[in-house]
Amino acid sequence: MKRIALLLWLSLVLPLAAASDAHREYDAMETYEPHVRGDQSLSGSYKHWAHPGKLDWRLAGNPEENWKLNWKFMDPPFNASVHGGHFALDRGEQLFRELNAKARFARCLGAGKAGLKGLRARYPQYRADLKRIAGLEEVIEYCAAREGRVLQNGSYDNSAVSLYVASQSNGMPMRVDVGKGVMRDAFERGRKLFHTRAGKLHLACSSCHTHKVGLQLRGSVITTPYGDAVHYPVYRTRYFLQSLHLRFAECNLDTRTQPLVPGSRAYTDLEVFMTALSNGYPVTVPSERD
Amino acid sequence: MRSISILAGLAVALVLPVWAQGLPRDAAVNAAAPNKTLEPRVVTNSGRLEWLPHAHNLTPWPTLSHEDRRPAPKPRKARLAGPLDGDAGRGRDIAVRPDKGYCIVCHQIPGEEWPGTVGLDLRGFKQRQYADAAVYQQIFDARVNNAQTVMPPFGTNNILSEQEIRDLVVFLQSLE
Numbered sequence: 001m002k003r004i005a006l007l008l009w010l011s012l013v014l015p016l017a018a019a020s021d022a023h024r025e026y027d028a029m030e031t032y033e034p035h036v037r038g039d040q041s042l043s044g045s046y047k048h049w050a051h052p053g054k055l056d057w058r059l060a061g062n063p064e065e066n067w068k069l070n071w072k073f074m075d076p077p078f079n080a081s082v083h084g085g086h087f088a089l090d091r092g093e094q095l096f097r098e099l100n101a102k103a104r105f106a107r108c109l110g111a112g113k114a115g116l117k118g119l120r121a122r123y124p125q126y127r128a129d130l131k132r133i134a135g136l137e138e139v140i141e142y143c144a145a146r147e148g149r150v151l152q153n154g155s156y157d158n159s160a161v162s163l164y165v166a167s168q169s170n171g172m173p174m175r176v177d178v179g180k181g182v183m184r185d186a187f188e189r190g191r192k193l194f195h196t197r198a199g200k201l202h203l204a205c206s207s208c209h210t211h212k213v214g215l216q217l218r219g220s221v222i223t224t225p226y227g228d229a230v231h232y233p234v235y236r237t238r239y240f241l242q243s244l245h246l247r248f249a250e251c252n253l254d255t256r257t258q259p260l261v262p263g264s265r266a267y268t269d270l271e272v273f274m275t276a277l278s279n280g281y282p283v284t285v286p287s288e289r290d
Numbered sequence: 291m292r293s294i295s296i297l298a299g300l301a302v303a304l305v306l307p308v309w310a311q312g313l314p315r316d317a318a319v320n321a322a323a324p325n326k327t328l329e330p331r332v333v334t335n336s337g338r339l340e341w342l343p344h345a346h347n348l349t350p351w352p353t354l355s356h357e358d359r360r361p362a363p364k365p366r367k368a369r370l371a372g373p374l375d376g377d378a379g380r381g382r383d384i385a386v387r388p389d390k391g392y393c394i395v396c397h398q399i400p401g402e403e404w405p406g407t408v409g410l411d412l413r414g415f416k417q418r419q420y421a422d423a424a425v426y427q428q429i430f431d432a433r434v435n436n437a438q439t440v441m442p443p444f445g446t447n448n449i450l451s452e453q454e455i456r457d458l459v460v461f462l463q464s465l466e
Binding site for chain 2: 022023024025027028091144149150151152153154155156157158159189193196197198199200201202203207208211212215216217218219222239240241242246249252253256257258259260261262264265266267269270
């Protein structure tokens with residue numbers, strides 16, 4: 001009897017051991033500074049977009065060179081046009097007021113005495129009630145459910161509320177501390193994922209966005225991962241309103257990789273990594289991208 | 291106590307095969323659909339996210355999920371047997387089509403606008419005088435030559451068929 005139990009136990013452990021050694025491939029594992037200035041040693045384009053109020057309009061108008069602005073010319077204050085992001089912002093404000101009728105929703109999101117001011121700049125963060133690190137959109141879904149409303153992570157209304165909450169931190173520098181504990185672990189996992197080859201085309205994020213920045217993929221120029229997370233959720237002119245996790249899903253689909261659902265652990269770790277690479281750069285919404 | 295551990299072991303052993311080879315639980319899939327893979331669709335003024343069938347089944351290849359224990363295909367040496375027997379016209383078609391090789395994303399090809407600059411400029415390729423077998427291997431699985439290459443393994447990952455790679459080789463070797 002004991003022998004059978006042992007055999008069964010082995011039949012469990014052996015494949016598991018084999019599985020954890022499954023062959024995966026990685027790009028050369030680069031190091032990144034958890035601050036937007038880290039781009040100085042990656043693409044060097046930082047000097048062109050470091051100050052959102054002082055972009056060089058000559059670069060913006062030149063399709064050969066506008067990548068050096070990291071597409072910040074599509075953000076306010078440079079981009080003063082009204083677009084779908086503004087409608088989403090209005091919708092988000094209205095939804096927020098309904099959800100916060102009893103003043104519980106904002107508290108659930110983590111608002112203190114300063115209200116929503118600065119809240120966006122501190123996400124993703126560890127949530128003791130969820131017992132894990134969560135992005136703002138995951139927490140909006142959770143807190144809305146407590147008010148009896150369904151706002152699925154990635155849905156228009158969820159992103160609209162996220163956009164409104166972010167707008168209350170506009171101009172404030174992102175500051176996600178990944179220096180210690182579970183946040184540092186998440187940053188490291190995110191960094192590893194960024195270098196992990198996946199999908200049918202066998203590409204990692206870093207295959208292009210670390211090692212090929214400034215080169216062309218057909219009509220597009222590859223940009224830096226630094227300073228990118230601050231304008232999400234973003235209004236995509238061809239895709240409506242898009243959260244960062246839905247952007248990850250789109251990146252996966254573009255490289256023929258099976259996407260994950262918003263709020264998955266892997267996407268959240270990538271969000272921690274990407275957001276830390278925006279530390280020090282001001283939250284900028286509503287923004288649009290092609 | 292012993293019977294409990296046996297039962298538990300049996301239960302796990304029965305479940306394991308599905309789990310070990312299977313898709314991670316956080317993959318966006320509909321297991322009952324022909325293509326399995328789903329893509330998100332954002333519906334304006336709605337609290338629900340819609341998922342639509344994606345045009346391709348992407349589930350056979352490893353994802354970024356932490357739960358994904360499936361291996362990536364290892365680099366594979368290809369053997370080019372017999373005469374090339376490819377068609378340069380078909381090769382060009384494969385090189386520009388997004389659903390085929392889509393080589394122009396990274397490479398410059400004569401006569402095509404908006405070339406990529408990530409890969410080798412393919413203009414005048416014939417003058418480089420590469421052996422057919424070497425070109426075939428590079429397209430089939432470039433990792434054999436360079437472990438850090440960003441060029442997808444078109445043969446190993448079944449992105450292109452053997453015949454399609456032969457067509458590409460003939461097309462490339464025709465570029466004066």
